[in-house]
Amino acid sequence: MKRKPVQGDDSTERVALDVLGWLVADEDRLFPFLNATGLTPETLRASAGQPGFLAGILDHVMGDENVLTACANGLGIPPETIATAWRRLGPPEPEDF
DSSP, X not given: OXXXXXXXXXXXXXXXXXXXXXXXXXXXXXXXXXXXXXXXXXXXHHHTTOHHHXXXXXXXXXXXXXXXXXXXXXXXXXXXXXHHHHHHHSOOOGGGO
């Protein structure tokens, strides 16, 4: 799946921030993420506005179909909306250079 970077795409970043909000709203979702990434609540807050970090949040959610589905349902959006944001925020594929 190709990823297309989009600079300054507010709707894409808004989706990623919504996913982050969904993730941190429940300790059962948050702590496994923190353990997997080595982040702390403090570094999580400090990193929240960085596009690379937001791409990592979407990578985490996209890596598990059950998490993706639960997140999309929790946010009231189609999973495809999250997948589109993930492709846009992620790095370009090597052949795109």
